[in-house]
Amino acid sequence: xxxxxxxxxxxxxxxxxxxxxxxxxxxxxxxxxxxxxxxxxxxxxxxxxxxxxxxxxxxxxxxxxxxxxxxxxxxxxxxxxxxxxxxxxxxxxxxxxxxxxxxxxxxxxxxxxxxxxxxxxxxxxxxxxxxxxxxxxxxxxxxxxxxxxxxxxxxxxxxxxxxxxxxxxxxxxxxxxxxxxxxxxxxxxxxxxxxxxxxxxxxxxxxxxxxxxxxxxxxxxxxxxxxxxxxxxxxxxxxxxxxxxxxxxxxxxxxxxxxxxxxxxxxxxxxxxxxxxxxxxxxxxxxxxxxxxxxxxxxxxxxxxxxxxxxxxxxxxxxxxxxxxxxxxxxxxxxxxxxxxxxxxxxxxxxxxxxxxxxxxxxxxxxxxxxxxxxxxxxxxxxxxxxxxxxxxxxxxxxxxxxxxxxxxxxxxxxxxxxxxxxxxxxxxxxxxxxxx
Numbered sequence: 001x002x003x004x005x006x007x008x009x010x011x012x013x014x015x016x017x018x019x020x021x022x023x024x025x026x027x028x029x030x031x032x033x034x035x036x037x038x039x040x041x042x043x044x045x046x047x048x049x050x051x052x053x054x055x056x057x058x059x060x061x062x063x064x065x066x067x068x069x070x071x072x073x074x075x076x077x078x079x080x081x082x083x084x085x086x087x088x089x090x091x092x093x094x095x096x097x098x099x100x101x102x103x104x105x106x107x108x109x110x111x112x113x114x115x116x117x118x119x120x121x122x123x124x125x126x127x128x129x130x131x132x133x134x135x136x137x138x139x140x141x142x143x144x145x146x147x148x149x150x151x152x153x154x155x156x157x158x159x160x161x162x163x164x165x166x167x168x169x170x171x172x173x174x175x176x177x178x179x180x181x182x183x184x185x186x187x188x189x190x191x192x193x194x195x196x197x198x199x200x201x202x203x204x205x206x207x208x209x210x211x212x213x214x215x216x217x218x219x220x221x222x223x224x225x226x227x228x229x230x231x232x233x234x235x236x237x238x239x240x241x242x243x244x245x246x247x248x249x250x251x252x253x254x255x256x257x258x259x260x261x262x263x264x265x266x267x268x269x270x271x272x273x274x275x276x277x278x279x280x281x282x283x284x285x286x287x288x289x290x291x292x293x294x295x296x297x298x299x300x301x302x303x304x305x306x307x308x309x310x311x312x313x314x315x316x317x318x319x320x321x322x323x324x325x326x327x328x329x330x331x332x333x334x335x336x337x338x339x340x341x342x343x344x345x346x347x348x349x350x351x352x353x354x355x356x357x358x359x360x361x362x363x364x365x366x367x368x369x370x371x372x373x374x375x376x377x378x379x380x381x382x383x384x385x386x387x388x389x390x391x392x393x394x395x396x397x398x399x400x401x402x403x404x405x406x407x408x409x410x411x412x413x414x415x416x417x418x419x420x421x422x423x424x425x426x427x428x429x430x431x432x433x434x435x436x437x
Contacts, residue, residue, distance in 0.1 A: 031224035032251065034321070035074060035217050036258025037169055040265045041318030042122030043115055044211040045172075045311055047379040048266050051204045052273030053285035055196065057182075057189035059204065060274075063267035064190065066212045069422070071259040072415035073390055076397040076408055077218045078251045081225030083406045085240030088222040089332035091396055104392060105329050107385045108215050109357075111378070112326045115216070116319055116361025118378045123315035124365075126308050129293065136366075143362045146319050150354050151344050169265045171310035176268040178302050181275035190267075199433035203380055206426045210383025212266065213419065218389055220325040223332075225251065230341050243406060272307070319358075327353035384427050390420040 051059040077088060084091050092101045123142050124135035153161070195201070229240040243251075277285060293304070324340065331338030331350045338350030394416040397408040408416070 032254030032258035035221050036262035038318045038321040039262045042119045042315045043378045046376050047207040047211045048269035049273045052270040053277040054283050056274045056278040057185050060189040061193035062208050063263045067263045069419040070212050075255045076393050077221040081222035082243040085237040087332045088219045089329040105333050111385050112322045113360045115378045116322045117364030119315050119319050121365050126311040139365050171306040172265050173268045175306040176272045179272045179275040202430040206383035206430050207379035211379035214382045215389050216325040219329045223328040323354045323357040326357045387420045387424045
């Protein structure tokens with residue numbers, strides 16, 4: 001009897017331990033998960049749709065290839081924020097000349113404003129498809145909605161909303177199964193990489209890398225780690241400085257989960273468009289809207305609906321991240337107070353930057369600049385601008401004066417350097433084939 005009770009107690013303890021581990025895993029998810037989900041914005045969805053429609057299953061291997069590169073860079077950014085208690089621009093301001101600081105911020109702002117305009121356009125176009133109401137009514141409405149969300153919610157409320165909003169990305173995984181892919185061809189393309197030496201393929205490859213390893217994610221990740229610290233009551237840099245092994249381990253779990261989720265969604269978008277559009281000869285796709293519209297007769301209304309809902313959800317998730325990361329960068333660079341935990345009167349300049357970034361993106365949609373058609377090219381732009389910022393991140397996180405004993409490990413540094421080299425080489429290859437082919 002005693003033995004039976006003992007066994008039952010051990011089973012109960014084991015079950016409770018497993019439950020605690022699951023709870024702890026989900027509790028650790030935050031900035032990394034939101035960052036990874038925001039990476040699959042309308043620009044990214046358009047890029048993956050172009051890849052699948054144009055080249056079929058061939059680019060599927062890029063999802064496996066980009067995961068470790070993306071995870072390494074984002075983990076370095078997370079560690080930088082945790083250890084220093086500052087955002088990326090704040091650290092650059094403290095340790096590098098002003099020309100380096102403002103060059104980095106300029107690269108970010110150019111890419112972000114362009115991306116905001118493209119994503120707002122993508123959001124509006126997707127909503128027009130769902131409602132029949134013209135997109136030019138939706139663009140300013142979404143702008144006001146997102147500005148209001150950022151202005152009138154605290155960081156904790158904002159993070160909680162966005163953590164749940166990431167669930168919309170499962171729509172793309174579900175849509176792939178409605179597409180009835182050729183699984184033998186899928187597995188072959190996934191594990192046996194093929195590359196096509198052409199300007200179109202290399203531009204798509206640069207776009208894929210640019211939309212997965214984007215400058216705005218570097219700044220956002222580091223700043224959100226700081227926001228998490230502020231939410232715990234650590235208001236000063238002195239209180240935030242330093243990180244325990246437990247905190248760094250939790251950040252690694254968060255970042256790796258977010259980046260895996262991001263690349264998983266990328267994989268299934270390429271798979272869906274390859275199985276439908278490319279398989280039926282529809283290879284000339286420029287935007288995610290065209291991809292969604294083309295899916296309906298090929299994969300059915302369910303796939304079309306899931307694809308479109310995903311496009312709207314990811315736009316609402318990504319645009320605040322784009323505007324917020326620009327505001328964090330400039331505020332940190334200028335030494336202004338800036339946090340989403342504050343109400344607007346306490347961080348006026350920070351919130352003004354958010355509004356200006358949003359309005360500039362909106363302006364692009366109303367001055368004859370067709371941002372929706374430029375969704376793919378905003379990803380390519382990110383791919384061109386990212387390498388110098390990756391170099392900066394690797395240098396910062398390898399410096400013991402900045403990171404103390406928490407400098408990046410050799411494997412992490414090697415992957416960071418490799419990412420910068422690969423993206424630079426891809427950009428050079430793209431320009432060479434454009435001018436010679």
